[in-house]
Amino acid sequence: MKYLDVPSNEEDAAKELGAKFDADSNRWFVPDGLCTSDFNLWLPVEPNIQLVAPIFLVTSANRCYSCNEISVVHCLGSKAVFDLDDQEEIEGENPVLISNLSIDEPEIERAISEVAPLYNVDLSKTQGQQVYMNHCEKCGAKLGDFFLHSEPGGAFFPTDEHPEMPLQKKVIVEAGRFTCSGSYRYPL
Numbered sequence: 001m002k003y004l005d006v007p008s009n010e011e012d013a014a015k016e017l018g019a020k021f022d023a024d025s026n027r028w029f030v031p032d033g034l035c036t037s038d039f040n041l042w043l044p045v046e047p048n049i050q051l052v053a054p055i056f057l058v059t060s061a062n063r064c065y066s067c068n069e070i071s072v073v074h075c076l077g078s079k080a081v082f083d084l085d086d087q088e089e090i091e092g093e094n095p096v097l098i099s100n101l102s103i104d105e106p107e108i109e110r111a112i113s114e115v116a117p118l119y120n121v122d123l124s125k126t127q128g129q130q131v132y133m134n135h136c137e138k139c140g141a142k143l144g145d146f147f148l149h150s151e152p153g154g155a156f157f158p159t160d161e162h163p164e165m166p167l168q169k170k171v172i173v174e175a176g177r178f179t180c181s182g183s184y185r186y187p188l
């Protein structure tokens with residue numbers, strides 16, 4: 001039996017594929033005998049990094065590909081990142097920026113939802129997973145992290161031609177280490 005993270009608006013779809021609800025743990029699961037690959041969308045993401053506080057909410061702006069307006073966008077930054085695969089800690093002058101974030105840490109989730117409600121968990125088609133995603137403040141379109149972090153000139157990918165917009169950093173959590181899954185970029 002394998003537990004799933006199913007958003008409330010996708011419960012019917014999960015049920016149709018055969019997922020069952022466990023009232024004790026308040027979670028959906030794949031009963032034994034069913035192939036879990038049908039449920040990839042909702043399988044919890046394995047943690048690969050640990051964020052070392054202070055944790056920052058980093059804010060920039062990007063043009064929306066859908067409505068062509070400028071929207072505020074966010075990501076998390078942390079003083080350092082400990083890579084659980086390499087057993088190596090990465091730290092620099094500036095915060096390490098995190099993309100494709102999936103996190104199960106109430107303190108961080110609460111802080112994000114208070115400061116940046118349009119940065120919330122949604123289905124990334126690029127990732128095939130539920131991750132934190134930005135949403136255009138004008139039209140609501142999903143602004144995927146690939147678009148913001150990996151396309152030259154994106155809000156979090158400065159180039160000479162498209163210098164980085166001034167990033168604003170706000171500490172949202174002062175202390176602690178937080179396990180999560182995501183990609184990180186070496187700090188500048």
Ligand SMILES: [Zn+2]
Binds near residue numbers: 064137140141
């Ligand atoms: Zn838009």
